[in-house]
Amino acid sequence: MQLDARQQKLLKRTFLDYQQTAGFFDNPLVVSKADGLYYWDVDGKRYFDSIGGIFVATLGHKHPRLMEAMQKQMETLSFAPPMHGTSDVTLDFVEKVGSITPGNLNFVKAYSGGSESIESAMKFVRQYFKQTGHPSKYKFVSRYYGYHGATFGAMAASGTGKRKTPFEPHMPGFVKVFPPTYYRDRFATWEECNRFCARMFEDVILMEDPETIAGIIVEPIGNTGGIITPTDEYFQIIREICDKYNVVLIYDEIITGYGRTGNMFAAQTFNVTPDIICGGKGLSSGAIPMGAMIAREEMGDVFFGRVEDDVNFAHGHTYAANPLACAVGIAVIDEITENHWDQNAQVMGDYLATKLEDLKKHGVIREVRGKGLLRGVELCKDPVKQTPFPELGLALKKTALNNGLIMRIDPNWFAVAPALIVNKDQIDEMCELIERSLLDALEIVGV
Ligand SMILES: Cc1ncc(COP(=O)(O)O)c(C=O)c1O
Structure with missing residues (x-):
């Protein structure tokens, strides 16, 4: 044209x-x-x-089912700020997401997109460690070539050179390793290369001091960099490293989540469950801006606390858990599960x-x-x-x-x-x- x-x-x-x-x-x-x-x-x-x-x-x-869900929701409630309370459809969404996640990933917060989910997850993890006796754990290890969003925190976690340099200096507290594709020609097999690259996370954690490391953030399949697809073992090794050093494993499933890789989540495709999944994109199939952060329920419990302690997550977005988005998210999950x-x-x-x-x-x-x-x-x-x-x-x-x-x-x-x-x-x-x-x-x- x-x-x-x-x-x-x-x-x-x-x-x-x-x-x-x-x-x-x-x-x-x-x-x-x-x-x-x-x-x-x-x-x-x-x-x-x-x-x-x-x-x-x-x-x-x-998709007609999503249009219908949104239309129906619009007739009753289209906005409910999470500052004042919640909505029935938001709680339905929490329950629905919890029914499809692996492990104990039941703590759910809906947002308006991928970057918001990532940003929220990183703040959630930093506050989690402050509330669980590890206030010095604040750094995140992620990968070059990774993309986690356009906002300052998500951008700092990203490893996409040209998309970042105009905005230097970036937030401190972010360390990078290379994804397996970067070293592939130096190894006899792809499996060997993946083992080396997964163990690199441990080397970096040790050099930085494990008591400063809060989380590892990876896309199970990395888009920028060319659909980088590691082995299952790569994720098993990273999981073991996270357990060993009390580091939270965050999967950025903003592309891979909600059916894309042949299972509801890539966590299931690679058979390794993280502590947090961040989603977006496919969660609404594009019918409405949407994302969600899903954490292990025990991590969420840390934010429940006692009334007298006034523990709360010091974070919010006006459009978070939007009723229209939650209605669409539920319809997407139902459509995928019912029709496989x-x-x-x-x-x-x-x-x-x-x-x-x-x-x-x-x-x-x-x-x-x-x-x-x-x-x-x-x-x-x-x-x-x-x-x-x-x-x-x-x-x-x-x-x-x-x-x-x-x-x-x-x-x-x-x-x-x-x-x-x-x-x-x-x-x-x-x-x-x-x-x-x-x-x-x-x-x-x-x-
Ligand atoms: C893997 C990944 N993470 C995060 C994001 C950011 O999501 P959004 O653009 O909805 O903020 C994207 C967007 O392309 C993405 O592909």
Whole structure:
């Protein structure tokens, strides 16, 4: 599509996220409608949404059950500030989330997005240690390439160079290690590399002094960095380290939560339960801004306290636990559990993986990674030398949109995460568009 003069003028008066507006003028996308697995732009062109907006529309866009839940809730109560009290639907949401989480992860607070959930979890952990006799535990260990949100705390936990440097200096108390993909070529096997990288957390904790470390924050599958998918053992080792040094393990499941990896949570997919799960995105399938922090119930108990001690969580957001969002969250969970969409993600995810593997025949793919319906494809100039191929990714950004396909393109890799309700024919349709766009991009870069 092309922008008209008015659109150009108005775009100069606003921002796009993490992308240059001038560059967007050459390859624009202005949408006006979405339904199921498709977007339509303002000119009426249809696009296959292979990424659920941005890992969000897990049940597709405009799911009737979610629209109905929100409409019904709107008729009775659409706002209830958590400063004054709570609402019936908020308590229903707490109960519903507790019914699908692994272990004793029953302490639930709804928020308005992923960054808010992460920010709240980190404040919760710091206060938790102050209230349990470890006031010096305040640091968080996370990973380079990780992304945990745009606010100052979540950004400090993130390891995404270019997204952070304009805002230096960052909050103190954040330490980083590298994810396994960074060292992979130095090890004979992926398993060995994962063991080394998991043990790095212990080395860092010891060097920093365990009595200063409050938490480890990791995305089970890291999006930025190219759908980094560690082994189960990686998480087992990290879990043992956390137990050994009284460190809280936080999973950022803002992308991986609510069915995406073939189970309700990636914690179940990797068989290792953290102390806190932060969610967002798929929890509302995009029907309303939403997130949630879920902690072990015993951690929540520390904040209950005695009336005379006036213990409370010194934190709040006006729109937290919003009744409309809670109603949608409940409907999302019911829809996934009743129709086993997480299992569909497993089956369709395996099918998708084989189709993406097949693209290796074009000689420009190093690796296909991921679990369930979260898959990443790393591009390379040639599969033997494995040199990165960002020019191809940049060309793919153009050709995908031309062909009516929306993907997440880095440019060293691309990711797809279609709605959990996707069927085989739709995966075929999506993969045909991917292949066509890849071939067109190869033509542009002259391969
Ligand atoms: C893994 C991860 N964590 C946190 C966030 C921040 O969530 P939000 O943009 O809803 O604040 C994102 C958003 O892309 C994310 O992908």
